[in-house]
Amino acid sequence: MALGLLLVVSAGILGLGAIALSTTENQGHLAARTAEYAQDKMEQLLALRYGDTNTDTTVFPAVIGAGPAGLTPGGSLSTTAPVAGYVDYLDKDGNLVAAGGAWEYIRVWQITQNAAxxxxxxxxxxxxxxxxxQTGQLPRSTVVAMKSSPF
Structure with missing residues (x-):
């Protein structure tokens, strides 16, 4: 009788353990990585001159004069239909990989300019x-910054 009760209690706790594992991995580890990788890309973009329109930041280190974007206004924040030149892909360790490769993280960026x-x-x-x-929305992070001319 006591062994049966212990078995029922153990089975109930096992479900809680699975939920805790999933939450810790998704919201603790993966969400933190998305924030780190978004910040890394932001730092790379903000390091460019304001008028830079031809540095390829989809490779590391960035290639000056190789195009296509630099800080040219464009891109989008859509991960399902990313704009070429405004997207890169990372493996599980944060290293750049090809679009069709075994990527684990996607980074997309958008640059807009004011009327002046x-x-x-x-x-x-x-x-x-x-x-x-994961059955709901996947872990994601968005960072936004402003860059003014002439900096």
Missing amino acids: GNLKTVSVLSRVRGGVG
Whole structure:
């Protein structure tokens, strides 16, 4: 009788353990990584000159004069239909990989410019490809910064 009761209690606690594992991995580990990778891309973009329109930041280290984007206004924050030149892919360790490769994280960015032409808004979104036991929205992070001319 006591052994049966212990078995029922253990089975109930096992379910809680699985939920805790999933939450810790998705919200603790994967969400933190998306924030880190979004911040890394933001720092790379903000290091460019305000008028830079031809530095390729989809590779590391960035290639000056190789195009296509630099801080040219464009891009989008859509991870399902990313704009070429405004997207890169990372493996599980945060290293750049090809679009069709075994990527675990996607980073997309959008650059907008005000009407006066002296202020750019840079937005970067990073999302994980898949979570642990994830049925809802995947962990993602968005960072936004402004860059003014002539800096």
